[in-house]
Amino acid sequence: MKISFNINGKAQTVEVPDGDMPLLWVVRDILNLTGTKFGCGKAACGACTLHIDGDAIRSCSYAVKFAEGKNITTIEGLGTPENPHPVQQAWIEKVVPQCGYCQPGFMMATAALLNKISDPTDEDIDNNILNICRCATYTRMRKAIHRAAEIANSTNSAQQLNP
Amino acid sequence: MRVPRVHQTPIQMKRTISLIGLSLGIFIVSVFANEPTQKAEGIQMDTKQQKVEELKTPFDKVMAVLTHQRCINCHPSDNVPKQGEDSHPHHFGMLRGKDDHGFVAMKCNTCHQDENNKYAGVPGAPHWALAPASMAWEGMSRIEVAQALLDEEHNGGRSHEELIHHLTEDPLVLWAWEPGVNNEGEEREKPPIAKDEFIKAVKEWFETGAVIPEK
Ligand code: FES
Ligand code: FES
Numbered sequence: 001m002k003i004s005f006n007i008n009g010k011a012q013t014v015e016v017p018d019g020d021m022p023l024l025w026v027v028r029d030i031l032n033l034t035g036t037k038f039g040c041g042k043a044a045c046g047a048c049t050l051h052i053d054g055d056a057i058r059s060c061s062y063a064v065k066f067a068e069g070k071n072i073t074t075i076e077g078l079g080t081p082e083n084p085h086p087v088q089q090a091w092i093e094k095v096v097p098q099c100g101y102c103q104p105g106f107m108m109a110t111a112a113l114l115n116k117i118s119d120p121t122d123e124d125i126d127n128n129i130l131n132i133c134r135c136a137t138y139t140r141m142r143k144a145i146h147r148a149a150e151i152a153n154s155t156n157s158a159q160q161l162n163p
Numbered sequence: 164m165r166v167p168r169v170h171q172t173p174i175q176m177k178r179t180i181s182l183i184g185l186s187l188g189i190f191i192v193s194v195f196a197n198e199p200t201q202k203a204e205g206i207q208m209d210t211k212q213q214k215v216e217e218l219k220t221p222f223d224k225v226m227a228v229l230t231h232q233r234c235i236n237c238h239p240s241d242n243v244p245k246q247g248e249d250s251h252p253h254h255f256g257m258l259r260g261k262d263d264h265g266f267v268a269m270k271c272n273t274c275h276q277d278e279n280n281k282y283a284g285v286p287g288a289p290h291w292a293l294a295p296a297s298m299a300w301e302g303m304s305r306i307e308v309a310q311a312l313l314d315e316e317h318n319g320g321r322s323h324e325e326l327i328h329h330l331t332e333d334p335l336v337l338w339a340w341e342p343g344v345n346n347e348g349e350e351r352e353k354p355p356i357a358k359d360e361f362i363k364a365v366k367e368w369f370e371t372g373a374v375i376p377e378k
Contacts, residue, residue, distance in 0.1 A: 022282050042346040043274040043285045044254065058274045061283035066276055113268040128268040130255040 005067045007031065008077025019065030023057075024048045026064045027074060035075035035104050039132070046131025049105040049112075050074045056112035075104035078111060086155065087111045090148035098135035106131050110145050118156075119149045215355050222376060224364035225330075226305040228354040229312070233339035237292075240299035247345070248352050250301075263293045279343030286351070288338035295319065309375045323369050331362045 004013040007027075014030050022041075027033050027050065036059060039047030043061035050059050051073040079085030084092070087107045097103045106129065113120055113128045120128070125145055133141065218224045228234065236245040242259040243252045260266045265273070275291040294300075297317050300308045311317040312326065321329060330336055340358040342351035354361065368374075 020278075020281060022280070042283050043280075044346070055270070056268055056273055058283075061274050061280045061285040062276060063278065063280060109268065116267040124266075126256075127258070127260075127266040130257070130269055 003064050003068050005070050007072040020063045022060050023062045023064045024059035033074050033076050047102050047105040049108040056109050086151035087148040090144040094140050094144040096140045096144045098137050102133045221364040221368040224356050225368050228361050230305050231354040238294045238300040240301040259293050284344050284346035288335045327369050330365045
């Protein structure tokens with residue numbers, strides 16, 4: 001069966017044997033976008049988090065057939081080395097990753113949170129970022145989430161001053 | 164207060180450690196007081212002990228379903244969704260949130276879609292969400308659940324006709340008979356009677372006045 005969607009700003013059509021196939025498999029194995037990670041495959045860890053129409057989704061539990069006509073963003077589409085997303089910028093500044101495996105999922109979950117709450121409190125972080133990091137980089141991650149909000153908000157206010 | 168999380172950040176861990184300390188204290192006190200541990204009285208246990216062949220009346224059949232964990236897990240009385248046959252608190256500290264759909268960036272739909280996902284073992288059905296807090300049934304007897312079901316203050320203002328529709332046609336309610344597999348690939352338990360029998364019993368109970376017996 002054929003499924004069409006936009007991914008990182010590009011139109012894509014994929015041929016899959018089964019519409020129930022997890023989107024994660026399609027993204028990694030068919031589209032070769034391997035920044036999104038396979039952690040548990042059971043919607044438990046968040047390593048596979050990407051965005052669908054701006055919302056964080058755990059792609060290991062998302063059947064590809066539901067992606068028809070949607071806009072998908074993966075970590076590869078979040079920013080570029082020249083123009084990093086505020087979350088990527090903050091992650092670099094705070095030197096968050098240890099092994100790095102969980103980090104794309106956390107960054108996508110954080111970017112989705114900042115889309116909804118521009119200056120999240122610690123409680124907002126506790127409620128909305130439920131991913132798992134086996135290296136336990138949580139403390140640096142929390143600092144980076146606050147820093148990402150700061151960068152995003154200062155960029156927004158600078159843009160408002162100099163449109 | 165947040166429930167202890169299965170996977171916790173250091174901050175949440177500190178909260179859990181105090182909870183564990185508190186529970187240990189209570190446990191020690193109860194051991195020294197030589198009190199038998201009280202089990203919560205609840206219809207969930209009553210119906211489990213009730214054999215299917217003992218479910219004689221339409222009321223018995225309807226309530227055996229409504230008090231099954233496939234229904235009760237999403238009608239919590241503490242804002243914590245439950246999971247599994249043992250109705251454990253939803254992993255990762257998921258809570259009701261403001262609109263019964265979780266939080267703004269961690270919603271039920273972050274993981275639960277319109278259908279079960281057989282690969283991940285994540286259940287799904289249209290409008291996956293908790294029943295509103297006013298419809299909390301967890302811990303109630305079957306008589307109390309029936310009273311709450313018929314009470315417009317506790318049923319979302321539904322008339323009997325609307326209740327029949329909700330119970331016999333809502334895909335989220337009927338998901339209970341197609342609950343799919345869990346994250347170990349094992350079939351989830353279904354309610355104790357078949358879907359058609361439940362639908363028939365709901366209609367019969369309402370047609371005969373939705374009478375709630377004394378016990
Ligand atoms: S791989 Fe999807 S949540 Fe773990
Ligand atoms: S950095 Fe290693 S799992 Fe998170």
